[in-house]
Amino acid sequence: MKTDMPAAALAPSPTRAESAMPLATPDIEAVLREHGPMLARIAGSYESEAARRDDLLQEISLAVWKALASWRGDASLRTFLARVAHNRAIDHLAREQRARGDELHDEHADPDANPFQHAQAHQRRKDLLAAVRALPLGQRQVVVLALEGFSQREIGDTLKLEENTVTQRLSRARRQLNEWLGDAT
Structure with missing residues (x-):
């Protein structure tokens, strides 16, 4: 018998016990x-x-x-x-x-930047990190994860927060960081 269905669709679906098996x-x-x-x-x-x-x-x-x-x-x-x-x-x-x-030492400095640009970038990172550390803990957590590239949903999953709460905390943190750092952010 010939069928147009992909082979994966013909495979038996996993049983409840198989799908509940723990990950390695x-x-x-x-x-x-x-x-x-x-x-x-x-x-x-x-x-x-x-x-x-x-x-x-x-x-x-x-x-x-x-x-x-x-x-x-x-x-x-x-x-x-x-x-x-x-x-x-x-x-x-x-x-x-x-x-x-x-200060936090950044091990990923741009080797092509001239010393003045490197010093400016280093100072901006230092200022940003100091400002992030000064944020209230809830705002600091969401900012750190956002800087790591986590989506708002992933941040919510990580911190066990609603996505709306993450959005609010990020917004408040950005406003505070902009107030503290001005145009440097």
Whole structure:
């Protein structure tokens, strides 16, 4: 019998038990290789001092390692990791309870920029990061994820917020950042 249906349509649909099977736990080394830069930037948005930032990144990495087995795939791995990182950073802040304003070193400087342009760009990043750190926690979280390229829906999933709440927080944060930084943003 010949049919025009694609082979995938003829395959039996998975049973309830097969579709509920847990996902294989991703390899921690591969996860940290792929998502480590994002996790480091999240840590950097909470800690300005290099040693404390490194400690926070280690805490985040350990939390990711422990949490990977519980990832069920109902959110993307990236969203899941960002949630773990933000939760760990919030715990870290609660313990530290100090505000710091040291600079964050950017390891991705443009090698083609002249020294003056490099210094200006570095200062803009430093000012933006200091301003982001000064935002209230709820606004800071949505801004950091937006800067990481998360959609508003992904931000909502990560922080367990309604998309409308994310939009409001981003709008308020942008207004505040524009007020603090002027045309530099």
